[in-house]
Amino acid sequence: MNSYDTIVIGAGAAGLSAALVLGRARRRILVLDGGPPRNAPAAHVNGYLGIDGLSPLELLDVGRTQVEKLGIEIRAEAATLVETVDDGFVVDAGDERLHAKRLVLAAGITDALPDIPGVAEGFGVDIFHCPYCHGYEVAGQRLAVVATQPMSAHQVRMVRQWTDDLVFFTNDTIELDAAERRLFAARGVDVVDGPVSQIVRRDGALQGVRAGGAMHEVAAVFVAPTMVLNLEAFAGLDLGMTDTPMGPVVATDPMGATNVPGLWAAGNVADAGSQVIAAAAQGARVGAMINGSLVEEDWAAAAQPSS
Ligand SMILES: Cc1cc2nc3c(=O)[nH]c(=O)nc-3n(C[C@H](O)[C@H](O)[C@H](O)COP(=O)(O)OP(=O)(O)OC[C@H]3O[C@@H](n4cnc5c(N)ncnc54)[C@H](O)[C@@H]3O)c2cc1C
Structure with a gap:
């Protein structure tokens, strides 16, 4: 041996x-x-x-x-x-x-990536988990956090540091009470309720997040695998x-x-x-x-x- x-x-x-x-x-x-x-x-x-x-x-x-x-x-x-x-x-x-x-x-x-169509194709490209790794490159643009687990509540607080234009998709994963919604509004974070059905990509580029039948254009998405x-x-x-x-x-x-x-x-x-x-x-x-x-x-x- x-x-x-x-x-x-x-x-x-x-x-x-x-x-x-x-x-x-x-x-x-x-x-x-x-x-x-x-x-x-x-x-x-x-x-x-x-x-x-x-x-x-x-x-x-x-x-x-x-x-x-x-x-x-x-x-x-x-x-x-x-x-x-x-x-x-x-x-x-x-x-x-x-x-x-x-x-x-x-x-x-x-x-282990969340089972949402489009996530696997864009992970590491324009779908990220870590703002310290990729936040600077997409800072100041309209960004999304899609809730995938309890840690997403922390992630939305972090990503807000890199942009004033943030939308949080609760994705039937996180329930916000009235006080939390007031806090999100005070920090200028939009909230979209309901399940996310797809991260839409075309020709290798991110288009946006589809939730509740509507398409929301964003420059990058953060998820928590x-x-x-x-x-x-x-x-x-x-x-x-x-x-x-x-x-x-x-x-x-x-x-x-x-x-x-x-x-x-x-x-x-x-x-x-x-x-x-x-x-x-x-x-x-x-x-x-x-x-x-x-x-x-x-x-x-x-x-x-x-x-
Ligand atoms: C999409 C993405 C982007 C990131 N971007 C950044 C960034 O910009 N900056 C930054 O600082 N960090 C970044 N990170 C974090 C970074 O990946 C980790 O900090 C780093 O990889 C940790 O190093 P490690 O050596 O612990 O693990 P790894 O780099 O993952 O190395 C572990 C190695 O062990 C191998 N392995 C697994 N099982 C076995 C086995 N049984 N036998 C032998 N080998 C095995 C794996 O294949 C792998 O090669 C990013 C992470 C992700 C997911």
């Missing part, structure tokens, strides 16, 4: 950053890359100091090149099963069983979870350690709200923590009396 100091599961910003730190600490590392990152539908990574506006895939290409230069292998394979063993973990990927002393869980999130953690391979571990307003995430201590000894988590899987720069920072910290734990293990072994 091939054996590594650490296997990194997920080759997004979090996983590649962890690999970069561990590679620079001269550790034997394997990165498993299960496919595109969460933000693959978007043209740009916005809000990342120094590389603001680079494409998500270009950013990871640069990251992969830097990691591979350190002699680290990146395999285009997903981890399908993770199990604990006495001296670490075994991980199934492709046809192989692999061994590692430590694991980085950086497998991210899948966005359901965030599904990519944890299938980890189902056999008794991973601790923690509830957040965005849904449950993997529970970690401030340094990224989970309740499973030897397993650290970074990026969206442990912090659903982290943007790319934060996911990268979490990965870098986890890389350093893992190296530190391996250093301590070596010194503890040296302190044992030799037989």
